[in-house]
Amino acid sequence: MTERILIVEDDEGRCNWFRAQLLNYELDITCDVTEAICWLKERDYRVIFLDHDLVTEQYEATDFDDERTGYAVAQWLAAHPEYQREAEIVIHSLNYPGAERMLRVLQESGRQARHIPFTTLMMDPPL
Numbered sequence: 001m002t003e004r005i006l007i008v009e010d011d012e013g014r015c016n017w018f019r020a021q022l023l024n025y026e027l028d029i030t031c032d033v034t035e036a037i038c039w040l041k042e043r044d045y046r047v048i049f050l051d052h053d054l055v056t057e058q059y060e061a062t063d064f065d066d067e068r069t070g071y072a073v074a075q076w077l078a079a080h081p082e083y084q085r086e087a088e089i090v091i092h093s094l095n096y097p098g099a100e101r102m103l104r105v106l107q108e109s110g111r112q113a114r115h116i117p118f119t120t121l122m123m124d125p126p127l
Helices: 013-020 033-042 056-058 068-079 096-108 118-123
Strands: 004-008 025-031 045-050 089-092 113-115
Touching: 004 013, 013 025, 025 033, 025 096, 025 113, 033 056, 033 068, 068 089, 068 096, 089 096
Parallel strands: 004 025, 004 045, 045 089, 089 113
Antiparallel strands: none
């Protein structure tokens, strides 16, 4: 059975990069928080890649962590430790403050997660 990877990302260029890099995996790609959480409940993932800013308005927002950001997915994972226990969680956002908040909420819940900015990820993919 092919291993599955979840990618929560809104940028089509980045999505295409993930598709090209991860040919040997089954990919679930979405920019929708509700869809991501639904998949997290239903499917098993080897790796979960999370972006913070999932809609254009968030690039300049003052309300950093609303229900449409990757933070909402991180917060859900933190609150539901029974899901995706074995998954590696990689925050690839270039929004450093947002990524740090995501990392903090995950780590404070006992989750193993790391922040690898997308530009670094491109140079040295973890898979």
